[in-house]
Amino acid sequence: MLKVSHLTCEYQQFLLGTDQTRPRFSWTSTSDKRNTKQCSYHIKVATDPQFINLVWDSEEIENDQSVQIQYDGEPLQSFTRYYYKVRISDNYNRYSDWSTSDWFEIAFLKETEWTAKWVTPKYQQAPEEVFALRNTISLNKKIKSARVYATALGIYQLHINGSKLDDALLTPGWTSYHHRLQYQTYDVTDKLVIGKNALGIILAEGWYKGMGFDQPYEYGKKLSALLELHVVYEDGMKEIFTTNESWKSGKSAFVSASIYNGETYDARLATNWSEANFNDEQWIPVDCAKEPSTKLVAQENEPVKVTGKIKPISYILTPKGEKVLDMGQNMVGRIRMSVTAPEGTKITLKHAEVLDQDGNFYTENLREAKQQVIYIAKGDGEETYAPSFTFQGFRYLKVEGYPAKDLPLDQFVGEVIHSDMKQTGEFTTDNPMVNQLQHNIVWGQKGNFVDVPTDCPQRNERLGWTGDAQVFIGTALYNYQGLLFFKKWLSDLKVDQKPDGQVPFVIPNVLSGDTVSSGWNDAATIIPWTLYQVYGDKSILAEQYESMKAWVEKVRSLATNETVWEAKIQFGDWLALDGDPDSPIGATPIPLIATAFHAYSTEILAKTADVLGFENDAEEYELLYERIVSDFQAEFTTPNGKIIGGTQTSYIIPLAFKLLQGDAAQKAAHELHRMIVANDYHLTTGFLGTPFLCSVLSQYGYHETALRLLLQEEYPSWMFEVKSGATTIWERWNSMNPDGSFNDAGMTSFNHYAYGAVAEWMYRSIAGITFDEAVPGYKKINIAPNISPLGMKHVKASYETLYGPVSSEWKIEDRFVTLKVLIPVNTEAEIKLPPHSANITLDGDAISDTKITLGSGSYQFEFYIHQLKQKLMTEESVIGELIYYPKAKALLEKNLTNFMHGEMPPQAAFQMIKGLTFRECKVTPETGLSVHQIDKILLEINEVINSLGEEK
Template identity: 45%
Template sequence: MRKIILLLFILQISIVSLVAQVQVTSLLVENRQEPLGIDDPRPRLSWQLLADKRNVMQAAYEIRVSPDVKALKQGKNLSWNSGIVQSGQSVLVPYQGSELAPVTPYYWQVRVRDNKGKLSKWSEPSFFVTGLQQAANWQAQWIQVGFKEEKSRPSPMFRKEFNSDKKLVRALALITARGVYEAEINGQKVGDLCLAPGWTSYNKRLQYQTYDVTELINEGSNAVGVTLGNGWYRGNIGFEGQVDVYGDELALLFQLELTYDDGSTAVVLSDGSWKSSTGPIVYSEIYHGEIYDARLEQEGWSEAGFNDSAWRGVELKNYSKDILVTTENEPIRKQEVFHPVEILKTPEGDQVIDFGQNLVGWVQMKVAGTAGDKITITHTEVLDKDGNFYTESLRSAKQQNTFILKGKGIEEFEPHFTWKGFRYIKVEGYPGELETENFTATALYSDMEPTGSFECSDELVNQLQHNIRWGQRGNFLDVPTDCPQRDERLGWTGDAQAFARTASFNFRVHSFFDKWLKDVVADQYENGGVPFVVPDVLNNRQVSPGWADVATIAPWTIYLAYGDKELLEAQYGSMKAWVDYIQHVSRKNLWRPKHSFGDWLFYRPFDDNSGMSAVTDKNLIAQAFYAHSTQLLIQAAEVLGKQDDLNVYQDLLAKIKHAFTQEYMTPKGKLVSGTQTAYVLALHFDLLPEELRDQAAKRLVDNIRLYNTHLTTGFLGTPYLCHVLSRFGYTDVAYELLMQKTYPSWLYPVTMGATTIWERWDGIKPDGTFQTPGMNSFNHYAYGAIGDWLYRVVAGIDTEADQPGYKAIRIEPQLGEPLTHAKAELKTYYGSVVSGWKKEADKVKLQISVPVNTTAIVSIPASGAAGITEGGKRLSELKGITLEGQENGRVLVQIGSGDYLFEWAN
């Protein structure tokens, strides 16, 4: 008996040693957790590993998938069993099982074996739900209101009653609209999305959403109701007063699929049996706001038993379903809630509430009054120097919501199909005193996961990082907009490409850009040109260097950040078409575009006659981006194995660079434009012969000193400025630029009280007056591109290009005065990467975390390896840390997963 007990004990110890040292967690399907509406026949699966040991890698994985969660756990009824796959891949592993059925849940789990032979337990099951997959599976019909609309276009409402008399297992609602919509079932809102179905190139790609509404369905009588708004579809969009860009009629498509426990199914469809009417939303526009008349509310309209005898029928429409695509990105949702920090009365007598943060979203209000009382809320970003409410920079956008009371106790108001960019609101018509508890502001933006943080010893720089993140929040509202407050709010391509890498640090923007880049392809002109804005509501058929180059820059940037080869493949045709377009319109390999924004909003002194305006030749800029886009196309071709293209475009790039040096550079390396932007682009894009680059970097620094260590760059030069300085040994100058507090600089707006990034370096001038109101946004993320340098150079977190997505990590912090510490964290698909350094009196500490299933090269700014310790021990005493050598006064070591603390003499 003792022998049996001993054998069992040994067996238990053996099992423990083989299992549970590595855990599988954070399961994702197509970059999202438990998504609904997956239409890809081969969705990609990702997971993370956790381990308490260093240097742990995945050696093999096993995945199983089943439509039945109980069967899955037993390994039965599997749609896919991968078997044991000898691979370290844990990100974007494609499903390879049997064909997935439409509108069906699938459950999956994974286990792995690590490089030490340890086998994990099966992960907890996760799931995804497929979408309709193809147009033929849509049984619903497009419906419109059955009456003539009023000129003010009040929001139409649709309703339908239905029965569900069996025990329900699952109910999935699939909804989209020409316009924006909110749906209700039995008086409760469907989902938590705002401004669905989002904004795409509607005539080519219209998204639908999938909702699990099982909990909303009653056994017996039910009702569904849907309200539509103009939104981007037919509302005022663009700064030229455009309306009806995609059509002049709103429409609804609704399909509810019910599955019962006896295996039977039923559907509730938008069809000719629905009813239509209007209600309390009597006016709704994105720019101008919403008028809500509570006296027109129809209580119980989305519940069974409502008397809809006064409602009209609907009209069936034969709109295309072939353009319908499932939603692949994170939708817009309500986010942070802000309470008033101050209620003030302006010198002009206005009642104003300050929420303390420039944000994008809307205000909720509680109020009690009499029927017909009208309360108007106007939104703005800033007060003028006298403290008065300032709206001139909004141009024609009213940014105003009006609430008309029904006079029944405490009433609550919240908008539906509009949003505002604001910090301050002016309240007119409110009965009684304004009280802080009656007003809140809620931020709206795409529900991206926050992935990055940066902090350092300087509070102004920390506020700058805060402003960068809030600029991204406010402008990543389904598309990367240029500004969220005035009559614009368009997907400007130049801003997006300049900020894409910074964006990928702050939030997980993989799916966000994947979706938007598909619209770049959809709206790309037949000749390969790329519009200024996407979706292209301007339709002016023009292109501009640095803007249209989003077609190459953004796909490559997202590939680097997330390692998504399929995205790169999907965008490759667009990348190639753009480079081919430039080649076609160029002469003798020189691109002189008909239109160019140039280095947008570069430095112009208040006295333009001083000769200090930093004007960069627009053709030089065009040629530089021609070379850059060609280089990125070459890199994409190399990754994708397109050897024929590789040879063609390598030859083209050599000609482009030769033409650049012949046209824009003297034999000694002086550029025809002596601006910071000219030298930054020439150096960052490797346009100059190698032997002339150092002198060009010296000319760049001389120019910076000429302006008393101030930058003069605009939208195209700014993202690369500090990177170029660090690359060529001038990190000290880059730090000086970062810490500069007077105009023009990154910290000047911070000293002026900014809580987001400004469109202009001097949106508010030192005397408190404003820049030209025709173009002066105080929430405009482009200049926030310095965030990329904070993460990649100050903190030193980067990915190796040959193993993108942080599978292979490079940690190379560059310390600089006056900072005494800096730290960044980045949540990757593998886990969190941390790099934080701190200067002490006699030593420097570098704290590092490397996720399981990755490796890192650490470049330590120390004079030699002998003086470096990790965890209190010399490097030579440690296993698992490999000394790779020294370069440029730095020591290189290779490490695996785990937490590390390096120290060396200061």
């Protein structure tokens, strides 16, 4: 059995409305044989589902590529649907059947093809106004197909013949309106009738104008809409209807709408305004004078939709007498309410993330955002309503004016809203708190991926902060398929970037000022490179290359000798706990952070130039990178191996970016470990240090230290949030203090995803799933779990690559480990078992290697972890401390290995360990151990060896 499935065009199964002239195809394959690899592919593209009218027949091409294969046929035509199918052969000389066919559809390949006029409601004056636009058309023939192409300056909702057209929300999304505006394509074939039809548009402010963060959005003064309806009749004739002077505007039941403040809807004002027989004589003709210069582009990313529903778990009457519903989950979206009430009954829904210490409704952290929905009842039986032009971040819902003594739970439903990305990752363990943390991370991503990667979804901010996005990108791409989401956002980053290369703090940019900050602006390089590593898509690098280069050159111009960036005022390690309590910047020296990120971005740029074949650039930036590394070491490290600043982050970032080598790196890693142990396994890191903290520790041999940080339940920690009842990730480690009080209301969010970046390490290190950097896109996979019984004895993770699912599951029972892996067709994986594994079997057959390369299929490893090694690695004792010292660790592990393999009797092993330990480890500058401590260690080792001697 060899089968092709999951066809996509530009990462979408059915791509309705693209402006790509040469779109790319991908697919996955399934096979009943292991080690299956594709040997050839054959693609056909036609204008008909029978594939009679071919526009491209690739014929059989001997190639193992199954992702991002570019169309290479006849020139594609606007407003045309194309069907495609694939078949492949494999290394077992088998051919698959032809796949089922999927399709993509071209919209406008040229902007000049638009014939519609922008329609602007007259007399726009009041803030948060909502307008209805309408027109009627006549269709006198049988319809074969019909498409609407629409967009707006503002956000819009389409109606045809009395019904809402689509389930997408907040269209056309938020772009840099001065430069780019997305339009959407809708199939309306079954919405139209022969005869008279009505077309309607509801138009609200959205992100285009009105209330913003500290200052109003001012992309423009007036809301406008643009629409074309293309109708193809059964006889082959085509007719186009557009927005023009014949359209009219009027009021609807939407009294007001705002992203931040909410929505007011008066059901008494509802009419059949979008039906063909509506009398619009009192409506006002629109203005068609507007001619925006904004470039129109087909929608690139997934639309925002309702992706799930939540029922409230309890009704609360607070000490103040407030009627509150608890949704049980800090969510982003809206409430759908049902009510039977007298005409004119005003029901107000207010949204909050938390209750205060007394159990009352708490909204101080929302700042100026009202997050309020008002519904005025029509008084005609049961009425159901959910807002359309806003979204809220909340767990608790305060209801005022509902006509019942107690709130009926079954009359309220939470509708979860976010960009409709495909979930690609799962991570579960036998530890409920770790599972809750992963749950919180996923829900934080859901709530903040609403068309742009926002920092928070509730207060008057909700901006696409670059720093938050870049630290979270690795985790984001494990959890969800994020290429299209970030591709769209990076397109706005590129156009909002200033001529001198400066990258704004937020994208789309709505802030003023010219301040730069490392770690934030570096999103220009880090995010494209990460997308390339995960998906292997060079086009992302090609599209962003000039932006990446401009940013590196900007920092190069600011740095002394082009290398050391002596920055003074930046965000630093934002919200770290090691600095001035009155400052959010943290104690890590800003020049150290700035220079380290300068090195990292330069290295990324050099690698990008190499991938794209820009040899001169690759050589130039590699040399610049080497100079930055050298000058970093001279400027920020001391002869005895210390790093200036002395904070956890001052060690983490240079280690993460590989700015230290050899003994210097190992000493720095040990010092980081020592600081964490001395701080009783508590972190002090902020936005820039935290994402790399655990991964650096694991990489340099301190995986148990990383686990203890993850599992730490006392403040500050991830598990402190979990124990405190969090269902998303907090903005601050102390958004809620240990005594239950809240931090500064001016900047305290309970749904920020930045610290959720730890999940990338959980997937990579605990489960062991990652890409091979030399072969990006998971064409070659690395599976190398760090297996430790500390906190978890059963871990299971999976990730949906472009080739299919890869999974890693390990379980410890006593001292035996079972590891199950799944590798997708047309890939291979290198499996690395723990170095001290013994008695290894693969599917029941004995093997000797701890590193093995396998092709596609599912496999099961079983192996034995010696109890002595297990004890030394996990026990809360000075033995556990000893193995973290580089020389001692190497010597100890060598002799433990000999002991475990029976090459040395227990007491001989002990005597050798004793001699080597005293000789090599009593030098206190190297180990920090006193002779007394070594004696204690040796006593414990002797005790363990004696206890295991008979068993061995």
